[in-house]
Structures are given as C-alpha cells and as structure tokens.
Amino acid sequence: MTQHYEIIVIGAGPAGMAASQTAAKHGAKTLVLDEQRTPGGQIYRAAEANEARQSVELGKSYENGFSLVKSFRNSAVDYVPGASVWQLSHEREIGYSKDGTAHIVTANQVIVATGALERPMPVPGWTLPQVMTVGAAQILLKESEIGIADAVFVGTGPLLYLVVHQYITAGIPVKAVIDLTPACNYFKALAHMPNAVFAMSRIMEGWRWKREIIAADIPLISRVDDVRILGDGAVEAIEYRHKSTWKKLDCDHVLLHQGVVPDVNISLAAGCDSRWDEAQACWHILVDEWFQSSVEGISIAGDSGSIGGGVAAEQRGHITALGALMRLNKITPVERNRLARPYQASLKTEMQVRPFLDTLFRPADNFRMPEHEETIVCRCEEISAKQIREAVDLGCQGPNQLKSYTRCGMGPCQGRFCGLTVSELIGKFSNKPVCAVGYYRLRPPIKPLLLDELANMKNQPEN
Amino acid sequence: MADYDVIVIGGGMIGIAIGYGLARLGQKAALFDEGDRAFRAARGNFGLVWVQGKGSDCPEYATWTQRSADLYPEFNAELKELTDTDIGYSRPGGIHFCLTEQELEDRKAIIDKMVAAGKGAFDCEMLSHNAVTKRLPGLGPTVAGGSYSPMDGHVNPLYLLRAMHAGFKAKGGSLHAETVVDLAWKNNAFEVTSAGQTHTAAQVVLAAGLGNRALGSKVGLIIPVRPQRGQILVTEKLEQFLEYPTIYVRQTAEGSVMLGDSHEDVGFDDGTSSNVMQTIARRAIQLFPLLKQARIVRTWGALRILTPDSLPVYDQSQECPGAFSASAHSGVTLSAVHALDLPQYIARGQLPPSLDALSERRFHVH
Amino acid sequence: MFTRVNKNNAKFVSISLDNQTVKVRKGLTVAAALLEANIGHFRQTPVSGKPRAPFCMMGVCFDCLVVIDGMANQQSCLIEVCEGMRIERQIGPADIIPEKPEDQGTKP
Numbered sequence A: 001m002t003q004h005y006e007i008i009v010i011g012a013g014p015a016g017m018a019a020s021q022t023a024a025k026h027g028a029k030t031l032v033l034d035e036q037r038t039p040g041g042q043i044y045r046a047a048e049a050n051e052a053r054q055s056v057e058l059g060k061s062y063e064n065g066f067s068l069v070k071s072f073r074n075s076a077v078d079y080v081p082g083a084s085v086w087q088l089s090h091e092r093e094i095g096y097s098k099d100g101t102a103h104i105v106t107a108n109q110v111i112v113a114t115g116a117l118e119r120p121m122p123v124p125g126w127t128l129p130q131v132m133t134v135g136a137a138q139i140l141l142k143e144s145e146i147g148i149a150d151a152v153f154v155g156t157g158p159l160l161y162l163v164v165h166q167y168i169t170a171g172i173p174v175k176a177v178i179d180l181t182p183a184c185n186y187f188k189a190l191a192h193m194p195n196a197v198f199a200m201s202r203i204m205e206g207w208r209w210k211r212e213i214i215a216a217d218i219p220l221i222s223r224v225d226d227v228r229i230l231g232d233g234a235v236e237a238i239e240y241r242h243k244s245t246w247k248k249l250d251c252d253h254v255l256l257h258q259g260v261v262p263d264v265n266i267s268l269a270a271g272c273d274s275r276w277d278e279a280q281a282c283w284h285i286l287v288d289e290w291f292q293s294s295v296e297g298i299s300i301a302g303d304s305g306s307i308g309g310g311v312a313a314e315q316r317g318h319i320t321a322l323g324a325l326m327r328l329n330k331i332t333p334v335e336r337n338r339l340a341r342p343y344q345a346s347l348k349t350e351m352q353v354r355p356f357l358d359t360l361f362r363p364a365d366n367f368r369m370p371e372h373e374e375t376i377v378c379r380c381e382e383i384s385a386k387q388i389r390e391a392v393d394l395g396c397q398g399p400n401q402l403k404s405y406t407r408c409g410m411g412p413c414q415g416r417f418c419g420l421t422v423s424e425l426i427g428k429f430s431n432k433p434v435c436a437v438g439y440y441r442l443r444p445p446i447k448p449l450l451l452d453e454l455a456n457m458k459n460q461p462e463n
Numbered sequence B: 001m002a003d004y005d006v007i008v009i010g011g012g013m014i015g016i017a018i019g020y021g022l023a024r025l026g027q028k029a030a031l032f033d034e035g036d037r038a039f040r041a042a043r044g045n046f047g048l049v050w051v052q053g054k055g056s057d058c059p060e061y062a063t064w065t066q067r068s069a070d071l072y073p074e075f076n077a078e079l080k081e082l083t084d085t086d087i088g089y090s091r092p093g094g095i096h097f098c099l100t101e102q103e104l105e106d107r108k109a110i111i112d113k114m115v116a117a118g119k120g121a122f123d124c125e126m127l128s129h130n131a132v133t134k135r136l137p138g139l140g141p142t143v144a145g146g147s148y149s150p151m152d153g154h155v156n157p158l159y160l161l162r163a164m165h166a167g168f169k170a171k172g173g174s175l176h177a178e179t180v181v182d183l184a185w186k187n188n189a190f191e192v193t194s195a196g197q198t199h200t201a202a203q204v205v206l207a208a209g210l211g212n213r214a215l216g217s218k219v220g221l222i223i224p225v226r227p228q229r230g231q232i233l234v235t236e237k238l239e240q241f242l243e244y245p246t247i248y249v250r251q252t253a254e255g256s257v258m259l260g261d262s263h264e265d266v267g268f269d270d271g272t273s274s275n276v277m278q279t280i281a282r283r284a285i286q287l288f289p290l291l292k293q294a295r296i297v298r299t300w301g302a303l304r305i306l307t308p309d310s311l312p313v314y315d316q317s318q319e320c321p322g323a324f325s326a327s328a329h330s331g332v333t334l335s336a337v338h339a340l341d342l343p344q345y346i347a348r349g350q351l352p353p354s355l356d357a358l359s360e361r362r363f364h365v366h
Numbered sequence C: 001m002f003t004r005v006n007k008n009n010a011k012f013v014s015i016s017l018d019n020q021t022v023k024v025r026k027g028l029t030v031a032a033a034l035l036e037a038n039i040g041h042f043r044q045t046p047v048s049g050k051p052r053a054p055f056c057m058m059g060v061c062f063d064c065l066v067v068i069d070g071m072a073n074q075q076s077c078l079i080e081v082c083e084g085m086r087i088e089r090q091i092g093p094a095d096i097i098p099e100k101p102e103d104q105g106t107k108p
C-alpha cells in the first residue's frame, strides 16, 4: 500500500517548518520531505550546528531561525531529511528518493515550500571554475565554516550585501565589491519609500553594511554597467565598465548574485498555473488568499510561489496550513480566519517593503539578457545567446521549440539556470512580451533519478 | 491569382518534409504551424529510421518504407549541403528485441513472411541471445534474442526537424507561426484563415497531425486519426555503449540514452505517469542491467498519430481538387520519401496508384 | 583561496581524489571538502570538455559532479564525506560500462 498523509509539505525552510507545525498542531497527519540533511532551508541552513558552536558571523536575522527549528523538531510531524522530491502529480502523488531508494507517497493536501533559487546571471566567463554564486559562498560559510579569501563580489541585491557583511565579521578578506545596481533604480525606488518606512530598520541595516565595506577599506565600485570574467580554465581577472571605460581587476575568485527567483519547477510540473511578474522579472505561481494554486489541494507557501523573503515565508507557511486544515475539515472557516489574522497582519507589514526592494534591486536588462553573444546561457548544454538568436531567426517560437532546436534546457539542471534567460531572450529577439513566450514545459522527474530507483520504487500501487 | 501555389498546414515531421519537398520543386509554398506547446509527436519521438517489421501485412507500405530508408543517405547529404546541419543520421542496422521465447517465435514468423514477400529486397535475420550479445555487449541474461536488419538506422529527430525548417526557408518557403482556424474551398482556390488573415492557394496539404480530422472535413476528406500516448525516458549523457539502435533503447550521438516507449490510449493527455515510467525502466534494465546506474533526466509523453490499422493514410480530395492529406505515425522514417517523392505527385496533382492501398478508402472495402 | 574560518579542533577523515590521499574535515560535504583542499576543477563537461567546479552548492547546477566509489555523476554538494571514500574527477559523460568490450577478449 502507498503511504498516505493528510498533509505533505515539501521543503523544511521557514515556510515548510511553519506550515507543518501548524498542520500537526491541529491534528493533521503530516509528512515533511526535504533534500537537506538538517532543517532550516536556505536561510536557516545548518542552524542547529551553528547554534551549537555559537558562531557570531551569521548575524541576528539568522539566529531568529534557531527557535523555529527547535519548535519544528518538537512538533508531531514525520520529517524525512535527505529526501529529494522528483515528482508531484496533480493527483497529489509524490515521488521522492532517499539514500538511493525511490518512494511514492500520497496526500489530501500538498504544500509546496521549495523556496527560491538565485537568479541566473549569464555574464561572459560565468561557467569558469572559481566563479560561484554568492549564495554558494554563504552555504560554504554556514555549513562548513569555509571562506573564500580575496574574492570579488559582483552584482546586486540584499543577499550580496549580507554575505559581504558576514565575510567582514568573520574576518575573511574581500578583494572588491562591484555593485551592479543600476543608478536609475535608486530614483525609481524612492517612489515606494513611504510604504517601506515600516521596514526602516532593514533599510538602515543595508546602509550600515555599505558603510562597513568602506570602513573596512574594501573597494566598493558602483555605477558599473557591464562585466566579463576572464580566464582560460580558471579565473584570472574581471573586467568591468565604469562610466564608459573598461577597467581590469586581477583576481582568483568571483562571486555572482542578482537576486532570487521562485523555484517553480515542481509546481509547474504539477500543472499549476503561473504568470509572468514584471516587477520581479520572474514567474509566479497563481494562488488564492490561502495560497492554494489552480490545482485543487496543492498550495504554494513561501518563496516558491513568489519572492517575499524569509519572514514572510514563515507567515505564509502558517496561513497556507490553516487553509489546508480547513479543507480537511480539521478547523472551521471561522477558526481558520481567526487563527490566520495575526499572521496575515505581520505578512502585510512584511510585504510593504517589497516594491521598494524589487525596484531598487531589479537587475539591469543586459545582465538578464546577455548582449555579448558568445555568453553561455544554458550551462548544461553550453548553448550561447547567439545560438538562441539564430534559432529565433529560423522561426523558433518559444522555449520548447528552442529545446528541440538546440538542446537548450535539456541538461540535468532542467532549465533552472537558463529558463528565465531563455524566456526573456526569446521575447527580446522576437519582439514578444515574456508572458506570450511562456516557459519550458516541465515534467517529472524534476530532479534526475536513477533508473534503478525508478524500477524498484517502494510503495508503488500495483496495477 | 492565389497568394501561393500551395499551403501546407502543420509543421510537424510530416508537414515540414512535404513543405520542404514542394519548395524544393520551385513551388511557391507557405506553411502554418501552431504554437510552442502544441501536441507534437515530432518532438516526442524516438528517432528511428526503421524498416524491419513494417508493413508485414501491407506490401505497399513495406515498399514505401524501404524506399524512404534507401533515400535517406541522399536526403541527409542534401540537407547538410543546403543547411549545414548534421542531422546525426547513420544506418548501422537495427535490432528488435524479443524478451521471451514466444516473442522470438512470433517475430520469426513475421520476418520469414517479409523476406519471402520482399523477393530478395528485404534483408533481416533472426538472432539468438548469444548473437545479440555479440553485437550489443551488456545485454541482460534473460533476453531471448532478436532480429537484426542492416536496413535500419537512426537520426536525431530534433535536428532533422530543424534542418527541414531551415531548408524550407532556404528554398523560399514562407513560414507562419500561426494556428489555422478555418479552411474553405472557394472559386477553385483554398482559403486558409489564421490570426485574422486569409491566405489563398491553388493547393492545400493537410499535415496537422491530430488536427487533420477536423480540417479534412472542410475539404471533403475523411481522416480517421486518434491519439495514442507514448512515454519516453531520457538518461543523462553516457559514454557510448550501444552500437546499434534498437526498438526500446537508443543512444544518441550526444550520449543520452532514450528508453521507450509505451502505447496508451489516454485521449489528449500527453503527460507522464509513474507506473508506466516504472514499466519502461524495468524493461530497460532487463535489456541492459548496467543501465541501473544511469540517471533519468527527462521524460516525455507525446501523442502518436494513429489510424485504425496503424498504417499511414494519404488521400486527395475528389470534392475539392487540389486538397491532399498525409497522416502517419512513422514520420521520421518516412521523411525522405515525404520530402523527395511525395511532393512530385502533389505538384502534378495526382497521387500514384502505388499509394491507393494507403488511401482512407481501404477502411470501406471488406 | 578557500580557507577555514574557525581553526578550532576538528576531526578528519581520509579520502582519495584521483588516487591521491587527501585529509578532509569530517562532516563536510564532498564538494566543501574538495574546495577546502583547493583542488581546482571537479569535472570536465561532456559537451566541450571544459573544466567546471561547484557553482550553486545547493543541488541545482550539477557542476559539482564527481565519481564516488565508482558511481559516476554524483552531486558532491549533497553527499557527506566518509572515511575511505574514493573520488575521481568526472571527465566527460558517465561511463556505466565496468569493462570495455575490447578488454574482455573475444569468446570463441
């Protein structure tokens, strides 16, 4: 018999941990599946280990996760770490792998809480070894206490500054910070300032981080509108265009970042409707006020639906679970509404700063749609922007045809590091809005799966 | 004066092959094809250029298939020359697996019959387990055997499709990425309506796959096609280990291995399902146990275009002269003949008697 | 340079990379351990043969692929090191054939 749960939560980050706690608290038989070895998600990755060794460099907002992880551990949920989900069907059948064995489980309600990914940043040389994402550098720090000495940080977005701050606190030397925030964004973001005052402390913190960089004598290079990483088999230097002149900086490591985007693969593969969000320049999964998607019984909590950040993810996790509990008749609509109210209130405050952040840190067009034609767009199949243009010239209408023309998006990452670039580039080359171009059609497995695992799947209903 | 000599509706494997062939003859041709996510057999197929076993009960189909396979080298060279695209064609011969003794026996009966009917033109031999292992090291111990024909080959169907598109354009064809919403026969010409515009042509070729049934009814053609789902699993790239294409397992030039395929009647659902995927996985491992270690990176569900007897249907309309239709499942295999032979007949306005056996009329005579 | 942030006591295990023994910290992922050992590239792609190393560290990019105890294409950022692990760089596509047919000799 297939194992069945009332609620299955995919992901044990803030959204998943909050959702599953609320679910269990109201008596739902709940399973949590997560790929990582410990709970916390990306934001609170390795929280337990860092609490134990009393690390200081990760900062206050990280420490907020300690209590959440603790209460998650104490809640009555079945938690399977190291479980990589490779299928979610619209009938809510979930396939996952753990330690080389595949399992099938089903649920009445599924909560997708798979979080966000770093936005692809296709610049020349981004495939060289020693080029990593800023998020990757942070994972090394949180999980393994490893720093990358003398790296150049390049890009835009709050995470970039946070990690530079964590590096400075940890005493890891930083070679330079190249800030790619377009100058005009500051002006545009001002319009959203009135709403953002509720999160003034956060904005001030960002400002302090900038001051800290300067105080630490780290070159902070702003107003840069183009970059390329040089090297043959390893990073040798980075070139950047500052006020129309190209300058060169020798270095061994480059860390890239330009924001995060929802990890929509699993929801799209389940058939959930999505829409292009111009403000965040990414796809959002369409949800109702309880975060249920267009597919009955599948809800999307946290950043995997749209970007709201870690705190919002936690609130959204609770609200999503309450919606699911009501559909399971565990609570009445009246109870649901009452219980949700405090979460909805803090979510509202939390979301007020979003338009400001989205506007300020919106990456420039040329960093989302590479102008250097030789730039690799699809890292797996090594397809360049030029090959995509040529396919469009040949009559290619969208990402799925592009796949068949060029193999773009066919590799193991399944389009996660090229999909957004591809949709936007095709739109640009064919003069169509991105929403009309669409996205890759996704199918299971959404993560590579051993043939052996598939053949010997556990709990597979016989038919 | 009509806008075009001929309009082809459908830009899948069949439509583009015919369109390319017509443009190549100097016809002023236009081709209409649907959007990016349409039901496309052309993009979900296995890439076999397959002869053995095809048309065991219909010699005309067997001949048509063999003709196409024999035209392939020439077709490949032509596309390469014209579009500089390598479609990954090769003809090392192919192997049909028989998993059980019973399957081996049944297969032998079919092959014997075809060899006899082919009068020396059909080349295929039965292989024991050991003989298959010699050609394909790593074969699983439980596989009974198979049949081998040197006439079989394979191609990268995606690059083939792309090369034909490029060839069509190079020969002056005009490509419309628009869904056809209406088709009518007026004043001795065909009116094709799409995206609010109407285009006229002296001839029209229906190659819209599953869309043919509806379009055919507008020009007096009965086209009995229905969908059948085929699921395919694709592995990560592996070091080359399969020298020959086979019916269930094929390794592409890039190294990925395609595992197929199922036959399911599920209407217009082109999704995938885990129990069918599991069956495919088990069979692949039975055939090649070393595949256990391979990772599946993609799966496909695509709709085959099936006629009542699974053979192609070619017709021309009596009511509306100049309307032709082509519906077939094996669009990859037949691409060469669709591009190099069929257009000559269409341009002349008359299908050859040899294709009578493949007309829809066959379903009426008993 | 990848460096350790806190030089406090740590336990170590021995693994091998392309037949060379490397001492690495216990509890790290294979990717983190190899990065800390500053080994340069992890793999060469099956498409162009160009070198790659971990990019995302969260299981998404597949640039950290190595061969672990004979199993090809393993995502080293998701797997923990353990004593005696044999690691090789992943050169090109996965090779699932234990011995090449040529090596087996032809049977009569």
Ligand SMILES: Cc1cc2nc3c(=O)[nH]c(=O)nc-3n(C[C@H](O)[C@H](O)[C@H](O)COP(=O)(O)OP(=O)(O)OC[C@H]3O[C@@H](n4cnc5c(N)ncnc54)[C@H](O)[C@@H]3O)c2cc1C
Binding pocket: B009, B010, B011, B012, B013, B014, B015, B016, B032, B033, B034, B035, B038, B039, B040, B041, B042, B043, B044, B045, B046, B047, B048, B049, B050, B178, B179, B180, B181, B207, B208, B209, B210, B211, B212, B229, B230, B231, B232, B260, B261, B302, B303, B304, B305, B326, B327, B328, B329, B330, B331, B332, B333, B334
């Ligand atoms: C699982 C599977 C395995 C296969 N394996 C092989 C193989 O190994 N060898 C082989 O030879 N063949 C194989 N095939 C078959 C081959 O792919 C098909 O024969 C071929 O693609 C059919 O071509 P088609 O043009 O009729 O249909 P399709 O390729 O489906 O194309 C039809 C086209 O018409 C368009 N269209 C429909 N209606 C309209 C309209 N109103 N306006 C504009 N455009 C329209 C559609 O969008 C589509 O692009 C396989 C098929 C499947 C499903």
Ligand code: FES
Binding pocket: C031, C053, C054, C055, C056, C057, C058, C059, C060, C061, C062, C063, C064, C065, C075, C076, C077, C078
């Ligand atoms: S480093 Fe990206 S998947 Fe391992």
